[in-house]
Amino acid sequence: xxxxxxxxxxxFLFLLNFNPLQAQWTLGIRSNIGYGVCRDNGLSPITxxxxxxxxxxxxxxxxxxxxxxHFSASGSIDIGYYEDATPPRLNFSTIAGFGLxxxxxKRDIRYDSLSRWHFCGGASISNxxxxxxxxxxxxxxxxxxxxxLLDASLEARFSLSRRWELWxxxxxxxxxxxxxxxxxxxxxxxxxxxxxTNTYFSTYDWHIIGPCHIATGIGASFKLNGGNRxxxxxxxxxxxSRKAGPYKLQIASHSFLLQLDVRL
Amino acid sequence: MKKLILPTLLLLCVSCEKIFMEPDPxxxxxxxxxxxxxxxxxxxxFFDVKDVNWxxxxxxxxxxxxxxxxxxxxxxxxxxxxxxxxxxHVNLIGRYDVSRSEHIFNLMYERRQIDINIVxxxxxxxxxxxxxxxxxxxxxxxxxxxxxxxxxxxxxxxxYLNYIRNHYPKAQGLILDLRQNGGGNxxxxxxxxxxxxxxxxxxxxxxxxxxxxHNEFSPLEEVYAPRSDDRVKPFLKPVVVLQDRxxxxxxxxxxxxxxxxxxITTLGDTTGGGLGLPNGGQLPNGWYYRxxxxxxxxxxxxxxxxxxxxxxxxxxDPAATALGKDNIIERAADIIMQ
Numbered sequence: 237x238x239x240x241x242x243x244x245x246x247x248f249l250f251l252l253n254f255n256p257l258q259a260q261w262t263l264g265i266r267s268n269i270g271y272g273v274c275r276d277n278g279l280s281p282i283t284x285x286x287x288x289x290x291x292x293x294x295x296x297x298x299x300x301x302x303x304x305x306h307f308s309a310s311g312s313i314d315i316g317y318y319e320d321a322t323p324p325r326l327n328f329s330t331i332a333g334f335g336l337x338x339x340x341x342k343r344d345i346r347y348d349s350l351s352r353w354h355f356c357g358g359a360s361i362s363n364x365x366x367x368x369x370x371x372x373x374x375x376x377x378x379x380x381x382x383x384x385l386l387d388a389s390l391e392a393r394f395s396l397s398r399r400w401e402l403w404x405x406x407x408x409x410x411x412x413x414x415x416x417x418x419x420x421x422x423x424x425x426x427x428x429x430x431x432x433t434n435t436y437f438s439t440y441d442w443h444i445i446g447p448c449h450i451a452t453g454i455g456a457s458f459k460l461n462g463g464n465r466x467x468x469x470x471x472x473x474x475x476x477s478r479k480a481g482p483y484k485l486q487i488a489s490h491s492f493l494l495q496l497d498v499r500l
Numbered sequence: 501m502k503k504l505i506l507p508t509l510l511l512l513c514v515s516c517e518k519i520f521m522e523p524d525p526x527x528x529x530x531x532x533x534x535x536x537x538x539x540x541x542x543x544x545x546f547f548d549v550k551d552v553n554w555x556x557x558x559x560x561x562x563x564x565x566x567x568x569x570x571x572x573x574x575x576x577x578x579x580x581x582x583x584x585x586x587x588x589h590v591n592l593i594g595r596y597d598v599s600r601s602e603h604i605f606n607l608m609y610e611r612r613q614i615d616i617n618i619v620x621x622x623x624x625x626x627x628x629x630x631x632x633x634x635x636x637x638x639x640x641x642x643x644x645x646x647x648x649x650x651x652x653x654x655x656x657x658x659x660y661l662n663y664i665r666n667h668y669p670k671a672q673g674l675i676l677d678l679r680q681n682g683g684g685n686x687x688x689x690x691x692x693x694x695x696x697x698x699x700x701x702x703x704x705x706x707x708x709x710x711x712x713x714h715n716e717f718s719p720l721e722e723v724y725a726p727r728s729d730d731r732v733k734p735f736l737k738p739v740v741v742l743q744d745r746x747x748x749x750x751x752x753x754x755x756x757x758x759x760x761x762x763x764i765t766t767l768g769d770t771t772g773g774g775l776g777l778p779n780g781g782q783l784p785n786g787w788y789y790r791x792x793x794x795x796x797x798x799x800x801x802x803x804x805x806x807x808x809x810x811x812x813x814x815x816x817d818p819a820a821t822a823l824g825k826d827n828i829i830e831r832a833a834d835i836i837m838q
Contacts, residue, residue: 273517280782281525281535322524325786326595441710450520472516488517 258301261500262463264294264310268471268491272316274332276368276379278416278483284330288316288489292336294497304344306356311337314489318368332368334487342391354393360407361386364475366487381416381477381485385409385449401457403469409449414477414485415442443480450474455493463499468492525784529574532785533565536578536592540585542712545776545795549805550585554714557584575599575787585791587805588748589778593788604748604772613744613769613816613828614679622824624648629667632660633688638668644833645674652684652750661695662732673738673836675829679768683749689757690726695735696761697728702799703757709793717795725760739764740832743810748772755808756798767814767832770807 268290275283292312298305315333320326342358366381391405455469470492477485525531541554561581565574575592579599582590588604623646628637633654636647645668649656665671676692705720728734743755743766752771758764776792783789797803812831820827 273521275521278781281784282782282786283521283524320786325527326782326788328782328786474517474520476520486517486521488521 259297259299262294262296262298262497263500264296264495264497265292266294266312266467266493266495267291268312268314268489268493270489270491272314272318272332272487272489273321274316274318274368274485274487276381276483276485278485279368279379280328282325282328283321284318284328285321286316286318286329288314288333288491290314290489290491294495296497304347304356306340306342306344306358308340308342309338310340311335330368332366334364334366336362336364338362340389342389352395354395356391358389358391359387360389366485379416381414383412383414383448383475383477385412385475387449387451396456399459401459402455403457403467404454405452407449407451408447410447412445412448413442414445414448414480416477416480416483417441441480443477445478445480448476448478453493465497467495467497469495527783527785528567529565529569529785530562530567532574532783532787533562533578533581535784536789537562537581539781539789540582540791541714543709543779543791543793544585544714545709545717545792546585546587546803546805547714549803550587552584557581571595574785578787582789582791587776587792588772588774589776590791591778591789593790595787604774607772608680608682608746608748611745611769612680613814614677614742614746615816615821615826616680618821618824618826619648619677619829623826623829629664631663632657634660634664636664636667638671639675639829640833640837642668642670643672644836645671646677646829647674648677649681651681652686652688652754654684654688656688656691658691658694658729658732661692661735665735671737673740674735675740675742675832675836677742677829678747678751678754679742679744679828680746681748681751682746682772683751683774686750686753689750689754692754693757694726694728695732696739696763697734698725698761699727701725701760703760704753704799705797705801706794707797709795720797725757736763738836740835741766742768742828742832743771743808744769745772745807749774752804752808753796755810756796756804759808759811760799765812765832765835766808766810767812767835768810768828769813769815770809771804773805773807775803775805775808 270288272288273283273285290312294308294310296306296308313335318330318332320328338360340358340360342356344356346355362385364383368379387407387409389407394402396402451473453469453471455467457465457467459465472490474488537558561577564577575594575597579592582592582599583602586601586603588601590601592599623639624635624637628635633656634647634649636645639646645664701724703723703725705722707717707720710716710718741758741764752774755766755771758766775796777794778790779793780788780790795803814828814831817827
């Protein structure tokens with residue numbers, strides 16, 4: 237893993253310094269704040285809702301030698317605090333979140349410098365690792381799910397003025413994989429705990445799943461000087477493991493987005 | 501009109517997932533009953549050793565549940581259903597009550613092989629020492645170390661054991677009293693076993709319930725004795741571990757591990773069992789449950805879920821107790837002094 241990261245970093249530095257493709261790099265720093273809805277029926281049939289925050293980055297690469305193509309790598313970490321959505325059931329809360337890494341390639345479908353409308357379509361592969369910890373369930377319990385998603389995406393942009401632009405995007409994964417290691421839970425309702433040494437990651441349960449992800453977003457961008465850009469938006473995202481084995485995990489999120497893109 | 505557009509759009513977006521997510525279950529008594537029955541049916545690991553026909557259990561208990569049953573009555577029915585498993589790791593946790601296994605509870609008290617007063621007054625005495633979770637004293641003129649470890653939830657470390665060993669330099673062996681030790685943190689099992697190193701020794705095999713059928717398990721995973729810590733000299737003298745039916749869960753794990761140690765003698769009664777790892781969840785009405793979803797097999801393939809036998813059986817003798825003696829501790833001291 238370290239070697240892979242080192243290779244990635246070296247490649248990035250090489251491209252940045254020698255720039256054989258005359259590449260333009262843009263780094264986006266963003267934060268999604270909103271609320272999430274989740275249900276892991278391996279643990280509970282009840283829906284949980286709560287506040288969440290998802291800071292992340294986008295690194296985009298374009299080159300005049302590859303006209304109309306946009307390549308990007310992005311990553312984010314999401315943390316949420318979820319509570320039983322239908323009181324007066326027992327107060328049951330969970331801290332849950334995910335780590336996401338995504339590689340995306342997009343191509344302009346309709347790009348005309350005189351037109352106010354721009355469209356592009358693309359595809360991405362992403363890995364989402366979902367972790368949830370339920371301290372009130374058997375003292376402590378942890379579940380882990382990993383998804384690999386193959387998304388198709390479509391993006392539309394409309395220039396309001398020289399500075400302002402409206403955008404809308406959609407993503408849909410017709411195919412993915414869902415993976416869950418074995419149960420990894422700790423003891424009971426008393427104060428003692430029982431070890432997990434032998435059960436932590438000792439069973440593996442993975443499935444190829446059909447349509448499993450859909451996301452939409454709308455927003456506006458304000459072009460700053462020097463090719464930099466500030467964006468505001470709203471996004472909705474839904475992910476499901478479908479009925480993968482003995483559990484079904486569903487995660488939905490609503491986010492208000494604030495993103496600053498800086499031309500490197 | 502324009503003022504309504506934004507709130508309407510937001511409301512639509514907020515409700516988007518409702519199109520995809522199934523509605524919450526109603527949490528009715530019958531739904532809750534069926535949910536729990538099915539969870540146990542698919543995930544419980546010990547139907548074979550508990551000799552329970554779970555389908556018959558459904559027939560018996562489903563007749564007692566209807567949607568107009570009171571919350572207390574539902575709790576009672578579900579608790580009784582779970583009770584048929586005779587497993588101390590099975591519990592129902594309601595808003596105001598927690599169920600437990602009657603069988604394990606009764607075993608623990610009816611076959612108790614320790615008189616705490618005798619141990620406290622005549623073996624630990626008022627001058628006992630307390631090192632971490634261990635209470636200890638020297639007996640037979642400090643030639644035997646007596647350690648009382650009442651719960652695996654109490655802290656145990658190699659440093660504590662090393663201190664205890666050094667505190668009794670004349671000792672020829674050690675008694676570890678785990679009677680009525682109901683379990684706790686399995687990490688403490690490993691911590692104690694490091695004091696008696698026996699590398700490369702297979703202690704047990706374990707597997708997780710992995711499919712809906714009662715006999716579907718993951719591949720067996722082998723568990724070996726922990727390696728010693730180079731900073732602490734291994735304890736190579738005889739060790740006697742005392743156990744009874746109240747020795748449950750992590751204590752049963754410890755007892756099972758001891759069967760692979762030639763220098764450790766287990767003495768007393770069969771343990772209470774509890775060699776499965778409990779796993780829990782939530783029911784549609786908000787209550788919680790837990791039950792065992794793993795099983796543990798000895799190196800020779802035996803499933804000691806109902807109790808790990810000692811290497812040497814010995815019951816507490818009331819005649820000895822009447823004289824202020826604990827005949828099990830005395831026998832353990834004799835084994836060490838031999």
